[in-house]
Amino acid sequence: MALYSFKLPDIGEGIAAAEIVGWHVKVGDRIEEDDPIADMMTDKATVEMTAPVSGVLVRAAGDVGDQVAIGAVLAVFEIDSADEVDVPEAGAAAPVPEYALQSQKEATPPPAPSLPAPPPPADTVQRKRIWASPAVRDRARALAIDLADVKPDTDGRIRHRDLDTFLAYNAASGYGTAATSASADETIRVIGLRRRIAENMAASKRHIPHFSYVEEIDVTKLEALRADLNAERGQRPKLSVLPLLVVAICRAIPQFPMMNALYDDEAGIVTRKGAVHLGIATQTDAGLMVPVVRNAQALNIWQLTQEIARLAEAARSGKAKPEELSGSTLTLTSLGALGGIATTPVINRPEVAILGPNKIVERPVVRDGRVAIAQIMNLSISCDHRVVDGWDAARFVQELKRFLETPALLFAF
Template sequence: MTEHVIKLPDVGEGVAEAELVEWHVKVGDLIREDAIIGAVMTDKATVEIPSPVDGEVLWLGASVGDVVAVGSDLVRLSIAGTGESKAADTEKASGETLAAARQEVSPPATITEPSVTAAPAAPAASVAPADKRSSAESAPRTPLSGAPRGEGERPLASPAVRLRAREAGVDLRQVAGTGPAGRISHEDLDAVFAQGPALARAPGRQKRTGVDEIKIVGLRRRISEKMSLASSRIPHITYVEEVDVTAVEDLRSTLNAGRRQDQPKLSFLPFLIRAMTRAIDDQPNLNAHFDDEAGIIQQHAGVHVGIAAQTPSGLMVPVVKHAEGLDLWGTAAELTRLAEAAKAGTATRDDLTGSTITITSLGAMGGIVTTPIINHPEVAIVGVNKMMVRPVWDGSTFVPRKIMNLSSSFDHRVIDGWDAAVFIQRIKALLETPALIFIES
């Protein structure tokens, strides 16, 4: 027996370090070659680390949430034989695997394009087989029998598994996991559903006294850091305006009814993006980045609209590039492409970076007013609130109209309140008389 060290390889993008966001193994586990031992994150890309050899885990070099330098010892394994020749061959293969590793991107769930859900990472078993799927299906399942965990003990499961259980009304504390350290997988949930989800629900009303301590890691930590930066460095001014979207909604319905089969279904977002690009033509200072350390405003010619979207993993901002060059159908097609790329896990780094102005929406849960935080270093963000039918006085009687608020924030260091109001009033005029969107000035 000999010891083999797995180091953190170069995960690409020119980075020197990465954050460890998940272990799939623990000390004492027996693992197979190519089994996933863990995952690291750089910016918005999550990369899985495979084992280049068979072996037993002797030591783990970091905890979840730690930032690890490229080339640092990550895992030590006990392997049969000298392992020297095989290690040399497999180190190169491991690097090639990582270079080709796909980004794990969660979907923009709140945009009104097709909803998507990121595929959950497959947890490694204590003895990771080459065919994980067939092994999971053949492994014996432990049926539910009371509570397999003590009071206050947090079930171990991925965010995707937790979301699926929550939507099904399943109490994960009552589910026996078959993965390492009792980790609950999608297959464990399938076994519960086969017995009836009611079996996993906590009986009656019970006191809950446990306290969960959740370490902020991965994407959630990056969101936290970026929001703190934006809030601490940008003096926000938020402007709220009511918009009558009856006409644009009628136009949207008409266009959808007559669309070709090769054309995507129109949501409200393409109309808003087109209105924003027209308004930016009049006020290009809104389509900018502010380098506050250098005291320079970078005013962009291209309009790259970020769509802030909540996902099970956290906030993502897919970007519609060069919106000024897209018509209504082209904008809708690009939104659809971004949604489908996220669903397939093929969204690139370019798809998720480079926005110059952002739209944020909570969809039907958007409330009547929000106070959006600007996506630093941008200078403006347009917030979409929920649409409601309200009685509106037309001079002689009340008529039902579809009303929606826009809650938008601006960097008050470089954008005056007057300019913010002019910008939103221009968008309002375009949406309330949507024919103006299509008239070239």
């Protein structure tokens, strides 16, 4: 028998360390070569590390939320070989397998912790490979659900909706039933994507003096147009309001270039961007992500529909590439059917503005002295008051209102 030390490889992003956001195995488990062992989060991505050898895991580098330095030992395996094992030197680049990537925002990792003492050997068992995000695993653990009993989605990954289905079909066994007494307090460590989100939001609020503006928009004609377009869409995906709003934004930006800009507050430089790279805030099992529609101004409504759907699915499934999750110049965030009357979204730094459409509802309005029923959508915007004046933000939203309330203008070039 011999020990093989697997050192965290340099994944080519110039990082010093990565955070452990999930273990797929535990000490004592028997692991085959190329089996997933841990998910590591860098400043840019979540990387699935796979076993370089077959053997028994006898030591792990830390708990979820701990940092591991590049070149430090991530895991130690006991392998069925008496031969001398070739262990790469610390800091040396090791071959990197294909990784499932999820982009993240800026974060400075703390120093890596030292390895814990090896625990006593445990019985080895052959584990079924289970694909699920840390959030899904945490929820299953809280509900005392064995993920091996849950039927995964068509791609083999277990998601929250699969847990919901499992609970629905196993209600009689007590899963998901209402508690008769208060549950115990629970302490949750803020790690992984949720920690990145917390750091980014805190930095945005700390550095950017936000102000918000909300306008009411009559989208009755826009909704009628959308219904007509969907009736004639053929094999194309169903059109939502979002692509039409994106077209309106792209039509208005040339008159208000400061809205599509990045502010380097350290250098004191504002860069007005010529192309509209629109970030679409997307809720995933792991937290909020912002995939980017590149050159949105060059796409028609059907192309925008397809691209928004593709990016949202890639983000939710963890298959989005780093370049698809960075480089936005303006962000659009929507609560969809949850709606709300208004929002005060937090700016995606270093951008200077973020737009938030709210739910479309029927409301009574007065037209020519008569009360009528109209479809109304509130549109919220938050701006960086250091570079955007309230007057300009209001004028920009009024221009969007003009396009959306007279939708023929969206196509009048």
